[in-house]
Amino acid sequence: MTTVELPRRRGTELPRRRGARRGSGSRELTPWLFATPAIVLFTCFLLIPIGYALYLSFRGLRLEGAGAFGRRTEGFVGLDNYVTALTDPELLAGFGRSMVYGAIAIPTVLGLALLFALLLDTPRARLTSFSRTAIFLPYAVPGVIASLLWGFLYLPSTSPISYVARELGGGSLDFFAYPTLYFALANIALWSGVGFNMIIIYTSLRAIPAEIYEAARIDGANEWAIAWRIKIPLVTPALVLTGLFSVIGTVQLYSEPATLRPLASTISSTWVPLMAIYQEAFGNDNLGGAAAASVLLAVGTLALSLVILRFFQRRAFGDA
Amino acid sequence: MSTHSSEPRRARRALGVGAAVVAASLALAGCSGAGSGEPGSDGPVTLEFWTWSLKEADPAAQAIVEKYEADNPGVTIKLSEVGGTSETSSKLLAADRADEVPDVVQVEYRALPSLVTAGVVRDITQDVEPNRDAVADNIWALSTLGGQVYGVPQDIGPMMLTYRTDLFEKYGVEPPTTWAEYAEAAEKIHAADPDVYLASFSATQLEFFSAQAAQAGAQWWDTDGDTWSVGIDGDASLETADFWQDLVERDLLSVEPLLTPEWNAKVNDGKVLSWAAAAWAPSVIYSVAPDTAGKWASIPLPQWTPGDASVPFLGGSTYLVPEKSEHAEEAAKFAAWLGASDEGSELLLTLDLYPGGNAGREATLTSDPPRLMPQQKDFYEIADQVIDDTTIPVVWGPNVNVATNAFGDALNKAALDGTSFRDVYTATQETVVADLEKSGYTVEQP
Numbered sequence: 001m002t003t004v005e006l007p008r009r010r011g012t013e014l015p016r017r018r019g020a021r022r023g024s025g026s027r028e029l030t031p032w033l034f035a036t037p038a039i040v041l042f043t044c045f046l047l048i049p050i051g052y053a054l055y056l057s058f059r060g061l062r063l064e065g066a067g068a069f070g071r072r073t074e075g076f077v078g079l080d081n082y083v084t085a086l087t088d089p090e091l092l093a094g095f096g097r098s099m100v101y102g103a104i105a106i107p108t109v110l111g112l113a114l115l116f117a118l119l120l121d122t123p124r125a126r127l128t129s130f131s132r133t134a135i136f137l138p139y140a141v142p143g144v145i146a147s148l149l150w151g152f153l154y155l156p157s158t159s160p161i162s163y164v165a166r167e168l169g170g171g172s173l174d175f176f177a178y179p180t181l182y183f184a185l186a187n188i189a190l191w192s193g194v195g196f197n198m199i200i201i202y203t204s205l206r207a208i209p210a211e212i213y214e215a216a217r218i219d220g221a222n223e224w225a226i227a228w229r230i231k232i233p234l235v236t237p238a239l240v241l242t243g244l245f246s247v248i249g250t251v252q253l254y255s256e257p258a259t260l261r262p263l264a265s266t267i268s269s270t271w272v273p274l275m276a277i278y279q280e281a282f283g284n285d286n287l288g289g290a291a292a293a294s295v296l297l298a299v300g301t302l303a304l305s306l307v308i309l310r311f312f313q314r315r316a317f318g319d320a
Numbered sequence: 321m322s323t324h325s326s327e328p329r330r331a332r333r334a335l336g337v338g339a340a341v342v343a344a345s346l347a348l349a350g351c352s353g354a355g356s357g358e359p360g361s362d363g364p365v366t367l368e369f370w371t372w373s374l375k376e377a378d379p380a381a382q383a384i385v386e387k388y389e390a391d392n393p394g395v396t397i398k399l400s401e402v403g404g405t406s407e408t409s410s411k412l413l414a415a416d417r418a419d420e421v422p423d424v425v426q427v428e429y430r431a432l433p434s435l436v437t438a439g440v441v442r443d444i445t446q447d448v449e450p451n452r453d454a455v456a457d458n459i460w461a462l463s464t465l466g467g468q469v470y471g472v473p474q475d476i477g478p479m480m481l482t483y484r485t486d487l488f489e490k491y492g493v494e495p496p497t498t499w500a501e502y503a504e505a506a507e508k509i510h511a512a513d514p515d516v517y518l519a520s521f522s523a524t525q526l527e528f529f530s531a532q533a534a535q536a537g538a539q540w541w542d543t544d545g546d547t548w549s550v551g552i553d554g555d556a557s558l559e560t561a562d563f564w565q566d567l568v569e570r571d572l573l574s575v576e577p578l579l580t581p582e583w584n585a586k587v588n589d590g591k592v593l594s595w596a597a598a599a600w601a602p603s604v605i606y607s608v609a610p611d612t613a614g615k616w617a618s619i620p621l622p623q624w625t626p627g628d629a630s631v632p633f634l635g636g637s638t639y640l641v642p643e644k645s646e647h648a649e650e651a652a653k654f655a656a657w658l659g660a661s662d663e664g665s666e667l668l669l670t671l672d673l674y675p676g677g678n679a680g681r682e683a684t685l686t687s688d689p690p691r692l693m694p695q696q697k698d699f700y701e702i703a704d705q706v707i708d709d710t711t712i713p714v715v716w717g718p719n720v721n722v723a724t725n726a727f728g729d730a731l732n733k734a735a736l737d738g739t740s741f742r743d744v745y746t747a748t749q750e751t752v753v754a755d756l757e758k759s760g761y762t763v764e765q766p
Contacts, residue, residue: 061438063760068543069466069718071439072759080758157585177736263580265523265736268729282410283721285438 056291057081074288081292090270091293095251095300097182098272102250105186105193110242112190113197114235118227120198121205132202136195143192147259150188155263176264188256193249197242204238205231240312244305251301254278273297365647366396367654368422370408373474373637373671374399380670387667388654395650405431405637406721412642416440421642423651426474428637429462430527430716435640436470437718442641445469447652451660459676461713463638466543471638472652472659473676474668477598478706479531479621479631482605482692484593486615487516495619499563502596502622506572509593519594520583521564521573523731526724527634528597529564533557534632534712536624541717548717548756549764552727553749558742565734565741575735584608596621598634599674599703602692610691617696620706632712636676674703681707719755726751 060081061072085091116135120128138146156162156172165173175184208231216226254274261267261275269283270276273293281290374381376399385397402411405428412435415421427435435441445468452460455473463471483495488505491512496502506518530540538557542549551557567573574592576583586592588609595601602618621631639655641648658664665677672690675681681704689699717723730744756763 061759063437066762067466067546068548068761069433069436070546070761072437072718073439152581155580155582157582157589262577263582265575265577265732268732269725270729279725283406283725284719285410285413285434285721 053291053294056287057295058288058292060286060288077288081288082296084289085293085296088276088293090268091273091276094270094273094276098250098253101182101185101189101253101272102247104182105189106243106246106250108186109190109193109197109246110239112194113242114201114232114239116194116198117201117205117235118231120202121231122223122227132199135198138192139195141192143188143255144259146188146192147256150184150191151260151263154184154260176260176266178266181264181266185256185260189249193246197246200242201235201238204235208234236312240309243312244308247304247308248301251297251304364394364396365650366398367424367647367651368398368400369424369426369654370400370402370412370422371424371426371639372401372404372408373426373668373673375401378671383670384658384664384667387663388657392654395654397654409435409721412440413438416642416644419644421644423641423645423647424655425640425642426637427471427640428635429471429633429714430720432463432471432638432640433465433716433718434720436465440643441470442643442645442648442652443468443470444472444641444652444655447641447649448472448656448660451656454662454665454679455660455677458710458713459633462633462636462676463640471640472655474637474639474659475600475673476676476707477600477633477635478674478703478710479535479596479598479634480601480618480703480706481594481596481621482601482616482618483595484590484612484615485617487590487593491516495617496622497619498626499622499624503563503567503572506567507570510572516591516593517572517574518592519573519596520578520586520592521568521575521735522578523575523735524577524724524728526720526727529560529727529731531632531634531714532596533560534714535621535630536560539715540723541715541720543715544764547762547764550717550749550752550756552723552752553742553746557745561741561745568735568741569738575732579604579608588612598636599706600635602690602699603672606690606692613692614695616693618693618699619702620709629706629709630711631706631709632714633710636674717752717756718759718761719752722755723748723752 058076058078058081059074060077062075062077063070064073065071116131119125120132125131141149152158153161154175156174159173159175162172165171174180212230212234213226216230221229252274253272257267257271258275258278261269261271269279274297277290277293277297280286280293374384376382381399385399389395389397400422402408408425408427409431412421412425412427416438421440432441448469451472459473459476460469462476463469463473481496488495491509493505493508494501496505502518509516509518533540533552533556536556536559538554538560539549539551540557542551564573568575574586578595583592587605588611590612595605597604599618602616605616606613620629623629639659641651641655645651658668659675660677662677662679665675665680666683667680668675668677669680669683669687674684684700685704687700688694689696693699727744727748730747731741733739734741734744753763
């Protein structure tokens with residue numbers, strides 16, 4: 001039915017002209033209508049909150065009137081919050097701690113993810129879909145639950161590792177002491193993060209045309225040479241992407257240390273920047289200070305991401 | 321035809337989504353404007369009660385609610401548990417800013433000043449006037465700030481040391497009556513078995529360190545008219561810092577947070593033998609180590625000066641009525657009944673709480689000892705004696721949270737690194753004073 005009607009309609013001049021005449025106004029409007037949902041969502045859930053956070057960062061609770069129990073009311077405090085955040089040694093120290101954590105976690109997670117992806121991609125690999133699912137599965141466990149699970153595995157009285165160590169004649173292992181704590185935390189990230197990153201890299205590997213491998217084999221390349229000379233260079237964009245996600249994840253580290261904090265004396269209430277911000281906002285009821293620190297953290301993350309992208313852009317994407 | 325009609329249909333659908341999103345965001349915006357009902361209006365009233373002591377699933381709590389509802393037709397009590405003191409405080413502040421507050425809220429006494437100065441709490445001095453005689457003055461003082469009553473006392477914490485009678489006997493240790501004896505006991509126990517400690521040292525228990533310093537004569541926060549004074553780095557306070565530093569340095573206490581799976585396991589295994597806290601400690605220990613019941617006893621807290629039994633209260637909660645509650649009068653009436661009437665305070669005892677009201681306190685004397693120590697028949701007599709000795713007033717500042725984090729973080733670090741505990745107290749003093757001044761309060765300079 002459509003095939004009959006279609007050409008007939010197309011053949012008539014009238015509807016098209018009518019459309020053109022009317023369309024001069026609606027044609028300009030139509031793209032906006034299509035974009036409306038995105039614009040509304042973007043405005044409601046991104047622009048307005050960002051604007052509100054900026055507004056809050058210049059406000060604070062100050063005493064109104066007098067009295068030992070006088071009421072604090074919200075007012076404009078200028079750059080006070082920014083000065084406090086920038087001069088807070090704990091916020092900077094927290095940033096430093098998350099960087100140490102990142103220096104351990106990111107190379108290990110990405111290295112293992114790449115290794116697993118390459119292994120799954122070798123022609124001789126067996127049980128690939130099972131292995132892929134098995135490696136990916138921990139990613140499905142929420143970060144808070146993963147941290148609790150590992151917390152129990154780390155605490156001397158409940159830890160099977162410490163139990164074995166004691167049975168063998170050694171003492172309990174203190175996973176929460178420095179510097180082991182960093183590795184203990186990185187291990188949680190490793191356990192849950194490898195699978196996700198592996199999938200991205202693996203997907204990118206599967207997209208490489210098979211002819212390239214055939215050509216390489218004809219030239220006498222073995223699997224090792226193919227992995228090193230062809231696969232890794234071709235998945236570099238995926239590595240840069242996962243690396244960028246990992247860096248952002250490191251700066252935004254929160255749930256693992258926050259969940260383990262009640263179990264470990266070594267994790268302070270301001271151990272990483274987001275914990276300090278949470279504490280400021282909800283513990284100390286200082287939304288302004290928390291907003292200022294959040295703005296600084298967001299700007300820092302953006303700057304860091306741009307630097308990383310710029311550095312890798314030429315190598316990964318071949319841009320000048 | 322279908323190919324043609326699909327385009328406008330898609331556009332219409334997109335418009336529909338757009339409209340739905342706009343509607344949704346309008347609805348979201350509408351949330352903040354919600355909140356209807358005339359304050360103090362007659363007719364059926366539902367009071368939303370945030371509490372962790374009255375649990376909805378607990379038949380004893382249900383009985384209390386049903387009793388009140390039967391005596392006060394038209395009033396319905398809705399219980400909800402939103403967490404402990406810090407979660408409840410955060411949530412209440414957020415609820416206040418959103419104009420969607422509950423009607424009665426349970427918090428620990430130390431959280432009251434920060435909520436009052438945030439303008440969240442209603443002054444209920446007039447509402448509780450008829451109930452004044454049902455609660456002792458030194459207990460009303462816990463929820464009275466600047467002469468105005470902001471809360472009805474629920475329970476109190478007479479300070480006590482709860483310890484393992486069987487293991488103290490095994491290691492040949494007498495229950496300590498002074499802090500010097502406490503240190504000796506710690507030494508003796510740890511020397512007998514290096515895996516066993518008298519107690520755990522948890523740096524995050526600011527309230528305990530504050531109470532113990534108060535016992536030595538310090539007053540961490542105090543008001544004189546409109547002026548605050550902060551005494552965290554006073555001489556008496558610093559001496560208590562030295563006491564703990566000595567015990568931690570000699571590895572006579574295990575440095576770790578309380579009530580973790582680790583701590584619970586140690587309490588069950590007889591590796592941690594005591595907890596210096598308050599009369600509520602037995603029910604907490606029972607909840608994590610029920611199998612050890614019958615092996616514990618509670619005695620008054622060790623003293624600094626032999627013969628000086630005076631202590632402050634430690635912990636305990638109060639019921640406040642939010643400023644923006646739509647049924648503030650009914651809410652205050654219910655809170656006053658539950659915490660400050662003979663009937664209510666006796667009922668609170670059924671929840672395993674140590675009631676603040678006179679009748680409830682009297683009823684403890686004829687009731688069974690806590691489940692953790694069924695053999696200790698004089699538990700409540702000792703607790704009652706401790707209340708008589710509780711003569712040190714407790715004053716909390718509007719920035720207890722700031723102090724708790726600064727103090728806990730620094731003390732943990734000092735305990736692990738072996739640096740000076742005195743510096744922790746001095747640094748906390750500076751943080752607390754700076755924070756008070758930043759908010760605009762007048763602080764007395766020493």
